[in-house]
Amino acid sequence: xxxxxxxxxxxxxxxxxxxxxxxxxxxxxxxxxxxxxxxxxxxxxxxxxxxxxxxxxxxxxxxxxxxxxxxxxxxxxxxxxxxxxxxxxxxxxxxxxxxxxxxxxxxxxxxxxxxxxxxxxxxxxxxxxxxxxxxxxxxxxxxxxxxxxxxxxxxxxxxxxxxxxxxxxxxxxxxxxx
Numbered sequence: 001x002x003x004x005x006x007x008x009x010x011x012x013x014x015x016x017x018x019x020x021x022x023x024x025x026x027x028x029x030x031x032x033x034x035x036x037x038x039x040x041x042x043x044x045x046x047x048x049x050x051x052x053x054x055x056x057x058x059x060x061x062x063x064x065x066x067x068x069x070x071x072x073x074x075x076x077x078x079x080x081x082x083x084x085x086x087x088x089x090x091x092x093x094x095x096x097x098x099x100x101x102x103x104x105x106x107x108x109x110x111x112x113x114x115x116x117x118x119x120x121x122x123x124x125x126x127x128x129x130x131x132x133x134x135x136x137x138x139x140x141x142x143x144x145x146x147x148x149x150x151x152x153x154x155x156x157x158x159x160x161x162x163x164x165x166x167x168x169x170x171x172x173x174x175x176x177x178x
Contacts, residue, residue, distance in 0.1 A: 002014045009025025018035035028044035037053030048061045056072040065081030078086040083099030094106045103115040110126030121133040128143035139149040145161030154170035167176040 001016065004012050004014075006012065011023045013021040013023075015021075020033040022031045022033075024030070030042045032040045034040070039049075039051045039053070041049040043049065046063045050059045050061075051057075052059065058070045060068045060070075062068075067079040069077040069079075071077075074090045076088045080086075085097040087095045087097075089095070092108045096104045096106075098104075101117045103113075105113040107113075112124045114122045114124075116122075119135070121131075123131040123133070125131075130141045132139045132141075135152070137149050137151045139147060141147050142161075147159045149157045151157075156168040156172075158166045160166075165176065165178055166174060169175050
């Protein structure tokens with residue numbers, strides 16, 4: 001290895017394999033350049049920034065355990081110490097994955113999708129409509145109070161805000177309308 005000390009007190013150590021290590025004069029910051037183009041920086045606040053040259057991805061680790069990955073397509077992932085993950089996609093959709101298996105996705109148009117532990121899904125649309133998906137049925141609730149339910153066997157029930165109820169059988173034939 002070759003070590004040089006610059007006039008400002010900064011040290012540069014060059015290794016035979018092409019790796020280079022730079023240490024600031026106050027020894028609070030270190031930058032390591034690897035032979036494959038990767039760069040690792042250890043900042044004075046103990047934050048570690050690692051740049052993967054091949055993937056063009058930056059991985060920042062904070063002292064509190066937060067990890068942030070930034071991808072070349074502008075996707076950003078945050079991995080929290082408690083196991084929660086937040087992904088911001090290039091179209092500004094945000095997906096949150098919680099450690100208890102609860103998931104939420106926020107779309108740019110205002111739609112929110114929540115998936116609970118048992119797999120049930122709740123979709124809240126920006127127009128006020130809401131859908132609930134379970135193993136047994138899919139239900140849509142409208143802002144005026146109308147509720148339409150389709151069961152897994154094909155049966156459909158519609159309860160209108162006026163109190164009217166319409167039920168269709170598996171073939172789509174009306175069996176009740178009152």
